[in-house]
Each structure stands twice: as structure tokens, then as C-alpha cells.
Amino acid sequence: MLPVLILLVVFVALMVTLTVVAMRLAGRALGATIARRVEAAEYIQRTGQVPPAWIAATPGSSPADTRRIHADVLKRLDDLCSYYERARVPEDAGMHAVLLSRLRGVRAEWENRDIDSLLS
Secondary structure, eight states: OHHHHHHHHHHHHHHHHHHHHHHHHHHHHHHHHHHHHHHHHHHHHHHOSOOGGGOOSOTTSOHHHHHHHHHHHHHHHHHHHHHHHHHOOSSSHHHHHHHHHHHHHHHHHHHTSOHHHHHO
């Protein structure tokens, strides 16, 4: 009976430890994701340009690559707008409206520009 009890205690301790570690790792990953979104929104709002972290390949190598990069940039901006629609960050309603308005305006502008002009 004692060995079974010891195994149970060890199992519970191991599960608790693994749960705590997993929660900390998830918190760090979530924090990093939120930080990247905030940095991207601030960069776009301040400069009106594509954040450098969003560009994974050199544009202009082929027409297909250029279209893919342009579509990816627009998708990332759509995702960013969706995040801010759901998150209600910043909490001030006026600031939130201004941020969303600016991001949507930039989206409309970027849609009508080619990727080379967005990066220059």
C-alpha cells in the first residue's frame, strides 16, 4: 500500500510541476505575440510603412513572389485589425477608435499600392 501511495504522490507532484511549467511557457509565448502586435501597430501608425519583421523575402524577384508578399502583408494587417477589434486595447475608447481607423486607412492605402512602393 505504501509504494502505491508514494507513486501517487510522485505522479501528482510531477503533474503539478509540468502544469506550472506549461503555463509559464504559454504565458511567455502569449506575451511575445502581444508585444509583436503592439510593436507592429505602433510602427504602422507612426510611419505608415510595412513593419520590417513582416517582410520575409526580397520583393521583386518574380511577379509571383511580389503578389505573394503583397497578399501576406495585407493578411497580416487584416489580422492586426481583427486583433484590435476583439482586444479593445487601448482601453480608452477614443484612442481605440483612432487606432482602428488609422489601421483601416492604411489597409485601404496599401491595397492600392504595389509591394515595391510599400517598402520604399
